[in-house]
Amino acid sequence: MSALQTYISKITKVSKSIIVGMGMTWRYLVSPKEIVTIQYGSKKYAPQQNYIPARHRGVHYLETEKCIQCNICANACPVDCIEMEGTRDGDLDGGWQGDKVQISRFVIDLNKCIFCNLCCEPCPKECIHMGQEFDLAAYTRSNGVKNLLTDRPWTPADADAEAARRDDMKRMAEEKKAAKAAAAAAKKAAAAKKAAAEPKADDKGAAPEKAAPEPKAVDPDADAGQTTDEDKKDDES
């Protein structure tokens, strides 16, 4: 009888779990809570930029007024996709003028570019940035070569995006700092408490009636200390 019972209970268990799963998918099929897809190029939703994270690395843009044509970005580039030409203290018609510097050509070959951000990091004037633009489809290879002086000039929208991005980064850095400080403080406190608790425990080791509640009081702090350690590891990695 018990064999039959297990047989039947197996069947009911399986059918129950199938019904639960099918009900779940049915509810999502007829009334999904939200649609996560954003149609490509959709005008219906807010501007595409808002959907792109602040640290997204898209097509570069250049603050031409700031650039001093130092070639550091081109040197830093691991795939050699940046090319620039121009003169310092010279006179060049039709160029873009920065600090007595005139740039006549600033080209990024996006066919080669790996969007690694290594050109933006060493820039002494902080004038080249990774932008939000991600739509790189082109009919020919030559269309993939962007002249940053003309094809993608600096706009007020870019300035806003850049400011927002910097704010975001600053906020993130502050949060990280605060978290780190909190973790350090918590660790210190835990260590202090542990140090305080240990001698007590040693003292009361002789009296077993009161020793029981002591570890309970210490445990949460010890746990907190462990978790902050893990957090710190995450931050470092």
Next chain:
Amino acid sequence: MPYTIVNHALEYFGLEQGGIWSFIGAVSVWALPITGFVSLVGLVSIWLERKISAHIQCRVGPMEVGPHGLLQTLADGIKLLGKEDLVPKNADRPLFALAPMLVFASTFVSFACLPFSEHAIIADLNIGIFFIAAVGSLEVIGVVMAGWASNNKWSLFGAIRAATQVVSYEIPLSLTLLAGILCAGSMSLIDVTQAQGGWIWSWFIFRNPFMWIMFLIYFISSLAECQRAPFDLPEAESELVSGFHTEYSGMRFAIFFLAEYGKMYIVTALGVVLFFGGWYTGIKPIDEIGGIAGNLIGAGVMVTKSFLLVCVQMWIRWTLPRIRLDQMMALCLKFLLPISLGGLMLVAIWQGLMPDFKLFGIAMIAAMVFAFMQMRRIYRNVTNASKTRIVLPTMKV
């Protein structure tokens, strides 16, 4: 033998029936529309599959080509047509070329005795159900051939799994088919359907309580027959790349794909004929219209019912995970086989004692209507899980 359209045409032209003209007429008249219908079924089911999977996963699916992506499958088909026909260097060339044809042929031939309505049937064989079961299981030869000829161990694994699965699930499938044959007293698909004419409670599914179990077993084994999830072990993407058709590309792959979706339609249409009254709507006055209008309504009803079941297959595919090989065999041999044997016996006893007992069907439909009205509460009682709703991680806006 009921008149088919070919026979009508032959009669019209004054040609003898059953001779060489019958053969030529049947091939020339019917091969093209069946090909068209199989392709259409493939197009619609692939689109449905993508849409259903998308909506279950909170996506929207194909949206760009045509309204709501309706023509996406057509675009994909054109892309596959234009692709290079690659054959691996060490493949067994003739077998490699033959395999997709064989798989498609088994699907294609099954359409020959699948009824759409009373007169819209190509060949009303008196062993129609047996024919479909026999020809349908020929598919496994093509699958094994594809796996062997690819000269790829993963493909061969997939083919062996397919052989194991299809051959073992053939048994419960045939036993459940026998239940329908028992109720009708005939193997002809037309006769089986006509035995279910009249009001809705004369459908075989409402004939006795065991037919529901038989239908469930039929549905499970038919999923295994056409290698759909959760029985998609032969083409398990995460284990075997895509099983027996890993090495196939371009149009040969498209033919495999088309055969799979055609097979899904055949299996569900057979289920509809055996359990859900075929082309009958279940409302007597509509079913008695007859003529061209009646046949058209019947064909529409038949295709609609089949596609509803196809949708259930897809719903299952996007809900349940793939089962293991040993679980698959255990399900077949320990559960489906004994239960279907017992069910067949009980159906036979019921059929012998009270073949025309309609009251049960009426009571069952009343119970179903009541259950449908109380669906939400019953579901809550069964699961106690209606309040646990998965919260998805939202995108930053």
